[in-house]
Amino acid sequence: MKFLAEEFDIAVIGAGHAGIEAGLAAARLGCKTGVFTINMDAVGNCPCNPSIGGTAKGHLVREIDALGGEMGKAADDCFLQSRMLNKGKGPAVHSLRAQIDRRAYSARMKHTLELQKNLELRQAEITELEKDSDGMWVLTTRLEAQYRSKAVILATGTYLGGKIYVGEVSYESGPDGMFPAKYLPDSLEKMGMSIRRFKTGTPARVLRSSIDFSELEEQSGDDPIVPFSYDTTDPGENKVKCYVSWTNENTKKVILDNISRSPMYSGKIEGIGPRYCPSIEDKIVRFSDKPRHQLFIEPCGLDTEEMYIQGMSSSLPEDVQLDFYHTIKGLEHCTVMRPAYAIEYYCADPVQMNRTLEFREFPGLYGAGQFNGSSGYEEAAAQGLVAGVNAALKIQGKEPMILDRASSYIGTLVDDLVTKGCNDPYRMMTSRSEYRLILRQDNADVRLTPTGRRIGLIGDDRWDRFQGKLERINNELERVRTTVISPSEEINSILRERNTSEIKTGVRLADLIKRPELNYEVLTTVDKTRNETDRNVLEQVEIEIKYEGYIKRQLIIIDQVRRLESKLLPDDIDYSTIDGLRLEAREKLNKVRPESIGQASRISGVSPADISVLIIYLSAMKNR
């Protein structure tokens, strides 16, 4: 029998990476928040790779942290090995990635939710979602408990109508053998929401003692370690090694001989898979001229012998998997503990949402993570934070938190999703940001802490420390721009040694730092007035000076773009009645319903001529 169990301000369906950030943000902003998970032991689960961060994803984690989110702190607490990727390729693409202990991470997150004031964590499968006559959302669980809530955040991951495929075998399931959310898709469709199928996959986990590491290349962590969180003062040390191996001609042969048994190739899976994260069979078919593919063997935790085989996800039958894993050096005799699988799930087309991640058609309903068509823990967490914050701000009658593309990777992610939509699971990449020389992982705090503070997720301590850091950056910038280094044998011998021209007259310190051959470090002995020793401060100053011209170039573009972003389009425009627009533009605009001229200009199928028409139409409306 149905009964009313509880009322919330905000209900979050799902307690994965999106649900966690959504729930914590909402509760921390003072909303009474309920977080529902199908299995209490799956909170913050990492059903795929045991790592957080990576290219562009590392940027997202640091931005989440700057806004007051949890992911970075938890990753710092549970990391096993940490590396800054892309060193030497330039600061825009430096990306932090940490191998984490996945069980520890999950437990850490579950405990954080449990301890959070205003937050209740419940194990329940939500089977129905509807709006009652008072405009409240009503969630019904499998056990017929009912919860009323002012806002609901859908963070259903791969649970929503989840179906697992391994070769010819398929069955309804969530990730890692969890129950799927079987009934909710029907309820969403009944509401009038259009949903679709995506798929993703994960490789096998194998037993550590069955791997022959003797001939595998080792991969160690960094020294010193850079933490994700701006709150972490003691980053700790690396605890594990990862290993590298390669596929070979035999691997290829086994896979090609059995390709017809793949559900992807036989057409059983209708869901669309991620282009960037292809299965091993996909890689071998699509890049058939490549003799070998690299793979990484990564530990899943300190108290487990499971090892994750990165680069080898597959939906081939288990017997074929055993055969091809066994062709690989080091894995010849490996024991597969969990076979690789593909999983298909329901998700929504994110163009139905606005930049707060609220559905336009369903006020008070938000989406985040894989439900929105993205992929990746970090992408999910970022959206969870955006949805949670905005749901809370809306309930409290406050201005929404809108992050534009020029502010952050999070803003870029959200803008891409709600403006362009996605035809396959969306992954963040540095190349997706046109402003990447400004949106660096090293300055996420400078870019976003003020926003986090305004919303109410950044406490006084953190804020004071941040203000102090800003002041020191500015002081040091001022100092290097005004300090003049006079010519001397001391400086010129350094310059000679670094193959850069000697100085004959006094030169500003900033101009020396700007030379690609030089940096702070090598100028230490001639820089007599330097007091600043904080690496984080010096890093900001050095990048600011070295890349000044390129940063300015990007700032000019941002300035131009922001002018278009500030021209807002009312939500009630019927684009089909604007004669000047081309037909395709009218359709696209009606579908995406951009919030500004700037957003409209990024919709594919809307031309510059259409934008001119819109600008004029907009002004005409104002004058009426």
Place this chain on the structure above:
Amino acid sequence: MENTIAAISTPNGVGGMGVIRISGENALEVAERVFQSVSDKRITEMKGYTASFGKIIDDGEIIDEAVALVFRAPMSYTGEDVVELSCHGGMYITRRVLRAVLSHGADPAGAGEFTKRAFLNGKLGLTEAESVMDIISASGSQSARAALSTMEGRLRKRIDSVRDELLTLAAHLAAWADYPEDEIPEIDEDELREGLEKCRKELSALLSTYDAGKIMREGVDTVIAGRPNVGKSTLMNLLAGCERSIVTDIPGTTRDIIEETVMLGNVPLRLSDTAGLRSTDDIVESIGVQRAKDRLQSAGLVFAVFDASTPLDNEDIELIEMLRSAPAVAVINKSDLEAKIDDDYIKSRMSHVVCISAKNDSDTAALERAVAEIAGTSELDPSQGILANERQYNDALKALSSVEEALSALAMGITFDAVTIVIEDAINCLLELTGERVTEAVVDKVFSSFCVGK
């Protein structure tokens, strides 16, 4: 405030006067950079509704004399600060003045953009604004069609080939940065430099065709000058007659000034006759002569006609002096008669000299060659694709400057992330011509060319 824009605001081909309108926050500053008043008055210090006479100077070179009219916001057509530079006209000169203005900080105005701004600043009513919308959407589809026809051809191919080269470089750089653990080939700095160098050359080549291509499409204002009775009209008839079947009628040309538009080789000439150049005491006539001299200075091309059968007189010599640095061809007519003219004198002062007998309908090939050389069309193969308008020219120019900056960043040893954003700027400029966007294009390219993923 919006950026500062500029465009020619008189119709193409109308002789007499060309007006370049500059509008926007920096209109006065931009105008001041190219305009030097005879009275040393600075444009930025001028009041609204005042004018100043002076010279248009670009790169230290005097392009033309001009009147600068200053309008201060909001009392102007667009409601912004506006400067109108009225110069002597002639497509060539007017374009050069515009080019100077654009290179000193103005952006080329889009279709209907002055009117659009006028409306946005409340200078136009709603009805007028709606008609402007019609114009813009009409010109949008029209220009889309026009763009398509030039874009389908070789120009599109040339731009696409540069863009594809840059996209390949950007996609490689992106994949290399985004997938540090996949086996993306290392960036080979030499290859990167070679690719950029190739793009730089191709863009430079493309840009160098612009002026000549422009002439081939729009024609060149050509004045036939010379003493009375040297054979000016006969020359005009000869030129008009030899290609009568493809004589075109360019709209907006004023009949009483431009008498014929003819094709000479692949160059359309808008021919006009001038009053005979002779000294006179008659005030009215002297004004006419002065105008004719002005027209000579501002013409895109001058045919200076001389009579081979008579010696050079003072007026001939004055004409030769006047044309010393102008784009001009000396046409020595009546070559069928006994020569009394000092053609060495002419040859020593004018770089293009052609002998014909207009009356006897002689071959115009020599004249054609001389014109092609002056117009720069002799080495131009239009089937290879040429830039069609100022906007395309400007986009290509911006692309070139970004490619050059990428090359210099490479040479300085700047990290590849910065090099990449400059390459992307170049791609953006080229994609603006085709309406695509850089980040999507790069992402698509990444997936089609590299095997990536975990």
